[in-house]
Amino acid sequence: MSENVILKNISERTYEDAIAFHGHSCGGLALGYAAALYARELLDLNYSEDEEVVVITETDSCTVDSVQVILGCTAGKGNLFVNNWGKNAFTFYNRTTGKAVRLMMKPDFFKSNPEMDALRGKVFSGKADEKEAARYRELSNQRVADILSTPGSQIYDVKEPQQPIPEKAKIFDNIICPICGESVGDARCVEVGGQKICQFCVQTQK
């Protein structure tokens, strides 16, 4: 990739860029944005053009999209590992320095708002009228503004990583699966009776 293909450096990436990628602004996106900024500060991170920054998330929520946009940990580069464990927790690694932190949302940070919770159900099931939908947007925007104006240190506890830095992404040789005849990454195949079989065929040919 030539240098002029790299779109923007990190200092120019904003919450608006995250919205453009994610499709909307929401509390989750703002929380992920706050985590990315805090990690950037704690670990001296730059936007990851390759795999210099790695993140393991413990949620698959809207938060993850901010991390992708702000730090360049993306689904395709092998430096984003998404776990669906339902925790607002993110372990960031700086491959250059070897430093890492696990940011865990403080247990008392998220205060549920009964009015918002009641409206959310209506809005997402399409049962809200215009006034209720507008009120929900207003409350949601307020929550986003609150998050964006709160320092990361008040949102997240800084903890030790629970696991070592993941290995770098591998580039595979391709082989031909003997069952389907399709080209497939060698290291992603399963060995059955001395033959390397693609995962689809392993799961469907039993």
Ligand SMILES: [Zn+2]
């Ligand atoms: Zn969202």
Ligand SMILES: [Zn+2]
């Ligand atoms: Zn196959």
